[in-house]
Amino acid sequence: MRDADFTEADLRGTDLGTADLRQTRMTGAPAGEHTRWPAGFDHAxxxxxxxxxxxxxxxxxxxxxxxxxxxxxxxxxP
Structure with missing residues (x-):
């Protein structure tokens, strides 16, 4: 998922724990308490x-x- 565009994509409940999110755009994407992030990833x-x-x-x-x-x-x- 590296360099993907998740701008305003609904990420609530998504497990991204093993995803490579480097250079991924997520501006305005909603996420909730059940969304899983890779270790050390700063979603804010x-x-x-x-x-x-x-x-x-x-x-x-x-x-x-x-x-x-x-x-x-x-x-x-025929």
């Missing part, structure tokens, strides 16, 4: 904004419909 100096984690993602209320339309099998033209 990189421009990360510390915020609360949103918690687990809720399950969808409605499941997507299945395809129920029946079509005749495909055939090749």
């Amino acid at each position: 100096a990189a421009g990360v904004v510390v915020t609360e984690d949103p918690g687990p993602e809720p399950s969808p209320l409605l499941q997507p419909p299945g395809i129920t339309t029946r079509h005749p099998p495909s055939r090749s033209m």
Whole structure:
């Protein structure tokens, strides 16, 4: 991930503990208490904004419909 651009990317809950973050841009990227950083990495100096984690993602209320339309099998033209 060296020299990557994480500007304003949502890093909350991300495990970056083994990533090479040298020269990585993170200005305005939100991160929370569950975000893991490499040893010695100063995320505040990189421009990360510390915020609360949103918690687990809720399950969808409605499941997507299945395809129920029946079509005749495909055939090749002679």
